[in-house]
Amino acid sequence: MEAMELNSNVIDTPPRDAASLVMIRDGAQGLEVLLMRRHTDSSVLGGACVFPGGKLDAADSSAELLERLDRSPSELHARLGEPELSPAHAAALYVAAAREAFEEAGVLYQQVGNAEVATVDAAARASLSAGETFNALLARLGLTLDTDALVPWSRWITPRRPSVMNKRFDTRFFLAVAPADQIARHDNFETTETLWLTPRNALIEYKEGRIDLAPPQIMGLAHLSRFTTVAQARSDALTRKPPLVEPESFEEDGTRVLCYPGDERHSVRERALPTPTRLVWKDKRFEPPGGFEALFQE
Template identity: 55%
Template sequence: MQAAAPTSQETPRDSASIMLLQDAPAGMQVLLLRRHAKASNMAGVYVFPGGKLDPEDQWDDGAPQLDQTRQTLASALAEPGTPPERAAALYVAALREAVEECGLLLAEPTAGGQPLDAAAARARLRGGETFTSMLQSLALRLQTRALVPWSRWITPVAPSMASRRFDTRFFVARAPQGQVARHDNQETVDTLWVAPRTALEQYRDGAIDLAPPQIMTLAHLARHASVAQVLEAALRQRPPTILPQAFDDHGSRVICYPGDERHAVRERAMPGPTRLLYREHRFYPERGFDALFE
């Protein structure tokens, strides 16, 4: 076996992704959005809402639109090398992307008795208003307390499905009640509430496309029966950092994860298989689909 040749040495861009969850009669569901077929990155793939960090996501400490201090958010993120202002910005980015991409607003009025109008907030953003200005205009405070860090994924040096590298923090949150998720028909073209295992079954059957981070994360989420269980598990753990490593096995591409014998980090970072094989335009565990849930 030979290591795959690196294709990109660029520094990964900071980004944030939010896994919005809801309890349904048939079990817990997660929100997936389909990327536009002409998107520059992961075209046509179903992803969690998210995107890269914007300069406007970095706020001064004590900003009235933030419900926790930057230091508190940095402590929860548990990344010693990430300064508090950058840690807080990642929370802001995740919440901003939720509004922009699917119209879900995790915020609260700063004055009692005021209604929360997610549609109006999204309309202001579509009209060109900045996220900070929108929150100020509508007198809203972000609910960073609703977000719990889940994991940190860094795109490999040789990306599998993308031309850019990202350093993405995945958060979990309960979807706000009384709001309806809708794709924006620009970056995203479909909205799917689905049980994590069902999403993986649809991927296996060719009905949807997923990237490896979503595959492994959905397999992890599928081990929990409710939103409360996911949030409790997230609060108990230190968010693992996952930098996949790739190699070629007789002409087939293999991605391995911490804990695999070929990975530089020998300690496991998450349950499930420690490697995925790429064949017939799909990523699969070596021992077959069911190995995702072992």
């Protein structure tokens, strides 16, 4: 497959709000993470492997939909850790993450009454694809979204000079354990392949050119490679504030470099992630200056 091309345009438009779900499970080789291959015709990261996610829709903050959450907007606002947002806006980001996971992967984090449930109506996803709204679907099935399952993990804002696409997003990533009795499946519309891989194996697949990854996925997988179990990763997310990551780019010896908080060239001195603080564009791939093994070093 062709490697992702580098974008050198400067974009002046404000970033759009978005949400993404980093779904994990315990596998035979340790912690595994879900990656979905986006359709090659997609206007955003076409052909790349991503965590399920997408832009925030206006309907995600509707009063009717927010009433279908297991926690109040004020509780979710406090968990997200962004005081500048309204509670309704913060809660809508949880909705967007859950909705996108259902649309793209067919996994629905839900409750019936006060009981968490794993099964989902087999026709529900098809109904959503046919035009039924997410709110109408939840109301018809009498479901409540299980926001307790979604743990705020990180926040990434695309730089004005983005690396691989022509759009800017302010994306909140949520970590969530895959429901035991639901099976993630691509929809053959937005996504064309479903991959469960250990973080290390996913990065090896990227290194060897079998999959494409954008920088947030590269760094997210490097972060997850520090954990061997779902419990470890979830505990880490629950005990810290989601870091804000605003990559900054520059040219060095004719090579594009992306640096992250804590790097000597970044405007924020405090390190945000337990991963390398920069990536360089080399052989049509991003990698740390010290090579791919640096992604797995503390």
